[in-house]
Every structure is written in structure tokens, then in C-alpha cells.
Amino acid sequence: MDKKLETIVQALQEKFSTSFEEYSDEVHVFVNPESIVEALTLLRDKYDFELLSAMTASDYYPQMLPRFHVIYQLTSLAKNLSVQLRVPVDGAEPKIPTATGVYEVANWRERELMDMFGIMVDGHPDPRKILLPDDQEGFPLRKDFPLGYEEVQFTFNIDDIDLRKNYAKE
Amino acid sequence: MGVEQKLGDMGIVTTKLEDLVNWSRTNAMWPMLFGLACCAIEMMAAQASHYDMSRFGMELMRASPRQSDLMIVAGRVSRKMAPVLRRLYDQMPEPKWVIAMGDCASCTGVFNNYALVQGVDEIVPVDVYVAGCPPRPEALIHGVVTLYEKVKGDKFKDLVKE
Numbered sequence: 001m002d003k004k005l006e007t008i009v010q011a012l013q014e015k016f017s018t019s020f021e022e023y024s025d026e027v028h029v030f031v032n033p034e035s036i037v038e039a040l041t042l043l044r045d046k047y048d049f050e051l052l053s054a055m056t057a058s059d060y061y062p063q064m065l066p067r068f069h070v071i072y073q074l075t076s077l078a079k080n081l082s083v084q085l086r087v088p089v090d091g092a093e094p095k096i097p098t099a100t101g102v103y104e105v106a107n108w109r110e111r112e113l114m115d116m117f118g119i120m121v122d123g124h125p126d127p128r129k130i131l132l133p134d135d136q137e138g139f140p141l142r143k144d145f146p147l148g149y150e151e152v153q154f155t156f157n158i159d160d161i162d163l164r165k166n167y168a169k170e
Numbered sequence: 171m172g173v174e175q176k177l178g179d180m181g182i183v184t185t186k187l188e189d190l191v192n193w194s195r196t197n198a199m200w201p202m203l204f205g206l207a208c209c210a211i212e213m214m215a216a217q218a219s220h221y222d223m224s225r226f227g228m229e230l231m232r233a234s235p236r237q238s239d240l241m242i243v244a245g246r247v248s249r250k251m252a253p254v255l256r257r258l259y260d261q262m263p264e265p266k267w268v269i270a271m272g273d274c275a276s277c278t279g280v281f282n283n284y285a286l287v288q289g290v291d292e293i294v295p296v297d298v299y300v301a302g303c304p305p306r307p308e309a310l311i312h313g314v315v316t317l318y319e320k321v322k323g324d325k326f327k328d329l330v331k332e
Binding site for chain 2: 131132133136138140145147150152153165166167168169
């Protein structure tokens with residue numbers, strides 16, 4: 001791990017009693033949902049992480065509990081560092097506080113989280129759907145979302161499907 | 171059978187009204203100017219000088235649905251785009267035709283998932299399907315000529331709506 005990053009991770013550990021892991025030169029620091037806003041503020045103000053370069057989530061159903069990790073990828077252009085914060089979120093009522101107060105760019109990212117994973121964001125200024133149509137049901141990027149396959153027409157079943165397919169009228 | 175042979179010495183052509191109307195409909199069909207994905211690139215190529223679709227009277231892509239009579243659905247239609255596409259179709263004046271260009275528009279091709287409409291024929295009535303991923307410009311032009319053949323065979327009594 002980078003020397004400069006080591007002090008930052010240590011500071012985070014002391015303050016929020018977190019754990020971290022390293023994976024191929026990347027550092028993942030685990031933070032609780034309650035302290036994520038504070039951690040982001042600290043990293044932005046004290047350690048020059050001025051850019052939230054990516055924000056997404058990952059669904060580890062069914063291998064891991066809690067099933068979701070919300071991922072904040074932070075970049076410091078001044079110090080040429082990058083660190084990843086991970087917030088484990090339970091699957092029953094997934095909820096995180098909004099980061100829009102710290103990074104303005106989190107606005108659309110969090111809307112995407114609500115669309116795709118159904119992770120609700122507390123205190124979001126504009127919680128509409130962003131990518132999916134308004135009548136979309138379910139959360140497509142969850143591992144237990146049905147793939148929604150439509151039966152494919154082959155020569156042996158083409159007439160069958162033709163009969164029940166919902167063709168448009170003039 | 172060219173018009174010259176029918177002309178004779180008197181400068182008069184006798185034909186069926188049906189044929190005349192269908193002929194006039196086919197030879198200056200104006201497609202609507204819009205593309206949804208990579209198929210649109212092939213559509214542009216079909217119109218550009220190398221393939222030159224204007225040989226078939228189609229050089230004029232109209233940016234307004236009110237002025238166009240052919241909709242070429244060039245690309246995959248997402249569920250969010252579907253109401254927009256249907257609205258554009260509804261805004262086109264009669265008579266109107268639709269070509270589903272490429273596998274995605276015809277049956278979603280490889281994208282059998284939640285995000286896309288499984289075949290544009292679920293939203294608008296399709297006249298001609300053009301296969302390919304994406305179809306070559308020749309294939310699109312063939313699709314258009316096929317549509318012309320279809321229109322030339324139209325009967326007035328079939329077109330009357332009840």
C-alpha cells in the first residue's frame with residue numbers, strides 16, 4: 001500500500017473502527033452506513049479526495065450477508081491517490097444516507113442505485129427514477145431479479161408463439 | 171412494361187387507378203429521420219453516395235413525422251423509448267409503413283432482457299423485417315424494394331378501415 005494512503009486508512013480505522021482489505025493494489029475500506037457521510041466529509045476536507053469518481057453497488061446474494069455493498073470510489077487529484085469505501089447494507093430494508101451534501105455528483109448515482117438495486121437513499125433531494133421507465137417493477141441488477149426471457153421463435157414453435165404474441169394494431 | 175410502350179401515338183395511358191395510386195406512393199417514399207443504434211449507421215451508408223438509396227426516390231429523410239410516410243426502426247427499442255416511438259408513429263399521416271431494420275428491431279436479437287422491447291411489432295405494425303446485425307446497406311435497400319412490391323399489390327378494398 002502507498003505510504004500516504006496508509007496514514008489515511010489508519011486515520012479512518014481509528015475514527016470509525018473499520019476494517020479494510022487490499023486487492024491488486026486497490027484498498028477497500030469498510031464503513032458503516034451511519035458513519036459514511038462523516039467519513040466522506042473527512043476524506044474530502046482533510047485528505048483532499050475532491051472527486052467521487054464512481055458510486056455503485058454490488059449484490060453478493062446468496063453467498064454473503066449482508067448482501068449489498070454500496071461502493072464509493074474516491075480520487076485525490078492533488079495527491080494522486082484513490083481509495084474505495086464500501087458500505088455493507090442489509091437486504092431486508094436496504095437504506096443508506098445521502099452523500100449529496102458532500103459530493104454533488106452523488107445525486108444521479110444514488111438515483112441509479114434506487115432504480116437498479118432498490119437501495120433507498122435517505123434524504124435524497126430528488127428521488128425520481130433516472131434510467132428505468134416509471135412503471136418498471138423490480139430491481140434489475142439484483143441477483144434474484146428474473147431474467148425476463150421471452151420464448152424464442154424457432155421453426156418448430158413459430159406458429160404457436162405467433163398465435164399468442166401481442167402484436168400491435170394500426 | 172414501361173410507360174412509353176403504353177403511350178401509343180395518342181399520348182394517352184390507360185391503367186387502373188389502383189396501379190396509378192400505388193405507383194405514385196412507392197416512388198417517392200420519405201422515411202423519417204431517426205436512428206436508435208448501430209443500424210442507423212448502415213442506414214446512413216445506404217443513403218450516402220456509395221449505395222445511394224435516392225435511386226429509389228428515398229433521398230429525402232424528413233425530420234418531422236408529419237412529412238414522412240415510412241418509419242425505419244433502425245436499432246433496439248428500449249422500454250423507455252417505446253411510448254415515444256409509438257407517438258411518432260401516431261403522428262405520421264396515412265398511408266404509412268414501417269420497416270423493422272435489423273435483428274434488434276425485429277426480435278431483439280441477442281438482447282433478450284428487461285430493458286428492451288421484444289420486437290418492435292409489439293408497438294407498431296411492421297410491414298417488412300430486414301435481418302442482419304446490422305444489415306448491410308444492400309439488405310436495407312432490398313427491404314425497401316420489397317416494401318414497394320408489397321405496396322404495389324395493395325387493393326383499395328383492403329385499405330378501407332371499418
